[in-house]
Amino acid sequence: MSRAAPAIVWFREDLRLSDNPAVHAAVSTGRPVVCVFIHDEDAAGARPLGGASKWWLDKSLRALAEDIGSCGGQLTVRRGPAAACLDDVITETGAEAVFWNRRYEAGACELDASIKAALGPRGIDVQSFNGRLLMEPWSLKTGAGGYYRVFTPFWKALKAAYRVPEALPRPRRLDGPRIDGLGIAELGLHPEMPDWSGGMETAWMPGEAGAAARLAAFLGGPVDQYPEGRDRPALTDGTSALSPHLRFGEVGPAQIWRAVMSGMEAGRIGEDGAMKFLSEIVWREFSYVLLFHNPDLATRNYNQGFDHMTWRQDDAALAAWQRGRTGYPVVDAGMRQLWQTGWMHNRVRMIVASFLTKHLLIDWRAGEAWFWDTLVDADPASNPASWQWVAGSGADAAPYFRVFNPITQGQKFDADGAYVRRWCPELAGLPDKFIHAPWMADDATLRAAGVVPGTDYPEPLVEHARGRERALAAYAQMKEGGPEC
DNA sequence: CCTGGAGTTGTCCTA
């Protein structure tokens, strides 16, 4: 008796086996299953992954391949144009079905639609699923029928409308015909010459197991302190640190929703922390709504009034910001944490983004691009949406006069300077009083701390009050319609 | 169509 023709699961941003709708659908057909990942670097309309994301993807694929192997299957890895690679796999395996979970960037959506349109007439059963979001970005509408542009009403509407689906079990068996593919290492995702990833290896465990461990650890205690703990960058468990796992689909938001709700219903988790945490998950969701309806979110001002903004072109200042040498300790600590670990605490992301776009008056796109390249969680929706939010050009954005003060933010959220001392060790000897403003320290204090301003640690790139005034003036000019020209 | 309340995360000055 010959076996049924196989079903292909095309993995993309859903690198997990549990609660994966495409995997579950493929297994449920009873067909042999072929698991495929295609590295399509030049896909039209898609944004090439940044260096840190590639590092993560490399590790995540290894974890996925191992998990599939333990189910008796194999992850087949190919490189090249997705449609052609998928065609090859169909031909080589005789597959008659293809399943995947949806993506939401315009280029990816179009590519997937064209593949679906091409395969259908050939008798291939193509099905796509939602494995990445709580609700599809087109499904939740305001009373007037549009998409939500303000977070709070969106959050309320989602809470009222969302029904978390039943969890889909992890498959016990995943086997099918074996075909040739590349080794994951051959994709060249891991950095070489130099290999800068040392700090990342120790900070992270990419893959579904690592994601599950993070979630369990966070819901096992820290979530109850989340409303305050989330603002303290020195704490290692103040936030969930699930963002890169979510980015690559090692865990889905529905799994998080279920885990939080069941913890709450069992009385293990308090409501305040739980709902605050879920609201952050829904911010990610909101960003996908914005991206879906504004495909060029990463390149175009959401609020077009900002097209009249005159940004400064200052490559030296941009470089100083990127390297963590602005002279503001909390800014520099954040930028160095990012560089070394591929991640930055959320509170600090706001501070450094405000500093770049307001104190330095540099276009938010420059910051967004840097984050895209250096963050392991660089997300096509959250990253541009958040940058625009801080810059003031985004949906439901911070008002323009809200210029974060890098000194008082440091004093408020890193009062004992532990965060700064960890990432700016040259300042570690300073007393708490000066840790967020070294230039205020007298000579004796500096000498005792072993800090030589301008040598060990830079003078501030711009004085806070002056930077703030300059930003406010630029915004005022923008509102009048831009400079004379 | 109109109305009114509300809007993630702040800063700075004044009393």
Added chain:
DNA sequence: TTAGGACAACTCCAG
């Protein structure tokens, strides 16, 4: 030291 109000005006969204 601390608490309160100004900062701007606009758009979103529900009723």
